[in-house]
Amino acid sequence: MGFDSIWHLLILVIVLAVPVAIIVLIVRLVRGLSRRAGPGPSTEARLRELASLKARGLVTDAEYERQRRAIIGDV
Structure with missing residues (x-):
């Protein structure tokens, strides 16, 4: 029984x-x-990067405004 x-x-x-x-x-x-994912870039950093792209002529005014609204809308 014990077994x-x-x-x-x-x-x-x-x-x-x-x-x-x-x-x-x-x-x-x-x-x-x-832990690996971590937080994404801040809103300020994203807007700064977008402004930099616009200043270098890599995005049009329309693209800039559309992306700016999208970034601000995420807040």
């Missing part, structure tokens, strides 16, 4: 440990990805 109890205990531990291990791995993965 069967050990197997039942082992199966119970495995059944409980596998889902817990999967959850721990998922949480670690999500935390790692969120």
